[in-house]
Amino acid sequence: MSHPIIHMENISKHFGNVIALNGVTFDVRPGECHCLLGDNGAGKSTFIKTMSGVHKPTGGSITFEGRPMSFDSPRDAMEAGIATVFQDLAMIPLMSVTRNFFMGREPTKGRGLFKRFDIDTANDITRAEMRRMGINLRSPEQAVGTLSGGERQTVAIARAVYFGAKVLILDEPTSALGVRQTSNVLATIDRVRSQGIGVVFISHNVRHALAVGDRFTVLNRGQTLGTATKGEITATELQDLMAGGQELAVLEGSLGGTV
Amino acid sequence: MSTDTLAKTDERIKSESLATKLMKRPELGAIGGVILVTIFFLITADRSMFTLSGIMNFMTPAAQLGILGIAAAMLMIGGEFDLSIGSMVAFAGMIFGVFTVNMGLPLILAIPLTIAFAAVLGAANGLIVIRTGLPSFIVTLAGLFVLRGASLVGLKIFTGGATQLRGVREAVASDFLTPIFSGDAFGFLFDWLAKAGVIDAFKSGAPKVPGVPVEIIWFILFALIATWVLLRTPFGNWIFATGGDALAAENSGVPVRRVKIMLFMLTATAAALVAIITVIDAGSTDARRGFMKEFEAIITAVIGGCLLTGGYGSAIGAFFGAILFGMVTIGLTYTRFDQDWFQVFLGAMLLIAVLFNNAIRKRVTGER
Numbered sequence: 001m002s003h004p005i006i007h008m009e010n011i012s013k014h015f016g017n018v019i020a021l022n023g024v025t026f027d028v029r030p031g032e033c034h035c036l037l038g039d040n041g042a043g044k045s046t047f048i049k050t051m052s053g054v055h056k057p058t059g060g061s062i063t064f065e066g067r068p069m070s071f072d073s074p075r076d077a078m079e080a081g082i083a084t085v086f087q088d089l090a091m092i093p094l095m096s097v098t099r100n101f102f103m104g105r106e107p108t109k110g111r112g113l114f115k116r117f118d119i120d121t122a123n124d125i126t127r128a129e130m131r132r133m134g135i136n137l138r139s140p141e142q143a144v145g146t147l148s149g150g151e152r153q154t155v156a157i158a159r160a161v162y163f164g165a166k167v168l169i170l171d172e173p174t175s176a177l178g179v180r181q182t183s184n185v186l187a188t189i190d191r192v193r194s195q196g197i198g199v200v201f202i203s204h205n206v207r208h209a210l211a212v213g214d215r216f217t218v219l220n221r222g223q224t225l226g227t228a229t230k231g232e233i234t235a236t237e238l239q240d241l242m243a244g245g246q247e248l249a250v251l252e253g254s255l256g257g258t259v
Numbered sequence: 260m261s262t263d264t265l266a267k268t269d270e271r272i273k274s275e276s277l278a279t280k281l282m283k284r285p286e287l288g289a290i291g292g293v294i295l296v297t298i299f300f301l302i303t304a305d306r307s308m309f310t311l312s313g314i315m316n317f318m319t320p321a322a323q324l325g326i327l328g329i330a331a332a333m334l335m336i337g338g339e340f341d342l343s344i345g346s347m348v349a350f351a352g353m354i355f356g357v358f359t360v361n362m363g364l365p366l367i368l369a370i371p372l373t374i375a376f377a378a379v380l381g382a383a384n385g386l387i388v389i390r391t392g393l394p395s396f397i398v399t400l401a402g403l404f405v406l407r408g409a410s411l412v413g414l415k416i417f418t419g420g421a422t423q424l425r426g427v428r429e430a431v432a433s434d435f436l437t438p439i440f441s442g443d444a445f446g447f448l449f450d451w452l453a454k455a456g457v458i459d460a461f462k463s464g465a466p467k468v469p470g471v472p473v474e475i476i477w478f479i480l481f482a483l484i485a486t487w488v489l490l491r492t493p494f495g496n497w498i499f500a501t502g503g504d505a506l507a508a509e510n511s512g513v514p515v516r517r518v519k520i521m522l523f524m525l526t527a528t529a530a531a532l533v534a535i536i537t538v539i540d541a542g543s544t545d546a547r548r549g550f551m552k553e554f555e556a557i558i559t560a561v562i563g564g565c566l567l568t569g570g571y572g573s574a575i576g577a578f579f580g581a582i583l584f585g586m587v588t589i590g591l592t593y594t595r596f597d598q599d600w601f602q603v604f605l606g607a608m609l610l611i612a613v614l615f616n617n618a619i620r621k622r623v624t625g626e627r
């Protein structure tokens with residue numbers, strides 16, 4: 001097995017007297033999809049924010065490509081190669097797909113006073129990158145607001161991949177999506193993984209996680225309950241872990257196994 | 260889905276006709292408005308409105324307003340307002356008067372100094388907005404009063420009690436830069452055209468319209484450059500992004516603060532440019548200069564297709580918005596209507612523009 005790109009050891013994070021994370025250990029290897037599962041408030045978002053430079057951990061250590069690392073800002077993490085696609089996506093609906101894709105990192109041509117945004121190149125790249133992700137844009141100049149939720153998600157992912165992400169963090173990318181769009185995003189994750197990028201996939205949904213995940217880590221009340229590899233664990237076992245074990249068994253009877 | 264998709268994609272591009280594409284452009288409303296108003300005046304106004312001198316007659320105020328309106332549009336696309344533009348015209352006019360008349364500086368110093376002064380004040384506006392997180396509407400509303408009052412007080416101080424500072428024209432008359440900021444351009448061309456009988460001439464042979472007023476040249480140049488910056492440079496992309504969603508832009512690496520501060524500097528320097536042009540033209544300056552121009556500039560931007568919420572708009576739109584404004588203001592004097600209808604017209608235009616922009620926005624984002 002290859003070495004992890006990023007290794008987070010025993011991470012804790014306190015917000016005043018709230019202990020959001022209490023010793024979480026997690027790593028991502030190139031070309032794998034590592035799922036982070038847990039119930040509401042388990043600390044998933046907080047955890048990936050320490051990974052993407054938004055929060056500084058209160059305790060624990062981060063090793064990036066074998067070296068100890070501490071990110072001061074999301075920009076730092078981005079430059080190191082950690083791209084995060086947040087639930088709100090950081091997209092601007094009124095702007096074209098291309099303009100969103102290259103926002104803040106526009107390719108230019110010409111020099112001096114005539115240095116300009118190379119729209120044609122940008123359009124071509126956007127179209128090509130989106131096609132690589134399995135989406136055919138009507139036009140790269142169409143506004144992002146006209147895209148479906150899954151397509152927007154894909155733009156965000158494609159952008160991260162294009163700009164050289166080594167680790168791609170996706171915070172609940174499927175929670176707001178329909179069946180078909182979910183399967184599109186899951187297929188996209190699979191494509192990204194096959195390019196050697198380490199994917200962190202956060203989800204509530206065990207079935208989505210099992211569909212693409214290679215490893216599964218369950219968080220509960222700010223702590224890791226352990227990491228399992230694909231094939232070692234069943235959906236029911238994961239479900240039980242997420243809920244903290246006992247309560248779900250009771251529920252299961254009355255809901256007839258629908259959860 | 261890989262090999263046959265190319266053809267499919269192309270076919271879907273074609274399905275968006277030129278007409279639908281045009282329907283999504285922010286400047287559409289303003290251009291349509293200019294056409295409608297032109298038709299209206301062709302029917303109701305005296306013929307002289309659309310002679311060369313009539314056109315210069317409404318284009319001159321349109322240009323003066325348009326320079327402000329285009330700057331206001333860029334700021335509005337960036338998600339902010341500047342209500343201090345009008346007062347800035349008065350303030351910069353006073354500063355310029357003091358530099359040229361009281362201190363006797365040549366234009367090559369007086370103009371850059373005036374512009375720099377305004378730019379610093381604009382940057383201050385921007386810094387306050389960014390640091391406090393207050394709406395720019397309020398911050399620059401304060402600027403509106405502060406600068407207007409400061410112009411009044413300043414004029415009294417520098418003139419020894421008067422509220423008008425005279426003698427600017429005499430002070431700059433022999434300056435080599437004066438022709439760039441005042442008078443008419445392309446005089447030789449108009450002379451030639453008059454001699455050739457293409458345009459109207461006096462009996463002496465001199466053309467009735469001696470040239471293109473320089474502000475019109477500035478106006479057109481500014482519109483072209485602003486459009487180029489907005490649509491064809493990274494900075495333009497940052498402006499749209501900043502106004503569209505500042506947080507998303509910031510997270511994607513757009514220097515949001517720098518963009519906003521530069522835009523506030525732009526509106527202030529545009530005001531200074533208008534001040535310089537109009538003060539040289541009038542030969543004097545007073546504290547009422549630029550009165551209400553902040554609202555007219557914003558109206559121009561909105562008629563030009565800017566959304567009040569930011570992130571959408573066009574400099575070319577503001578260009579036509581200003582022409583529309585100039586036509587309505589001046590055009591009514593060529594008709595038999597009471598000139599005071601002008602404000603009614605303006606309000607109605609503004610309302611129609613806002614409704615129209617809203618509809619366009621829905622079209623662009625595919626909202627239903």
Ligand SMILES: Nc1ncnc2c1ncn2[C@@H]1O[C@H](COP(=O)(O)OP(=O)(O)OP(=O)(O)O)[C@@H](O)[C@H]1O
Pocket residue numbers: 015018019020038039040041042043044045046047
């Ligand atoms: N900035 C903060 N200040 C104080 N408490 C916080 C802060 N951020 C998160 N918390 C707390 O930390 C805990 C974990 O929150 P987090 O957002 O990480 O949960 P989550 O696992 O992402 O949940 P969900 O599945 O609902 O998104 C919660 O109890 C939350 O109230």
Ligand SMILES: [Mg+2]
Pocket residue numbers: 044045046
């Ligand atoms: Mg969360």
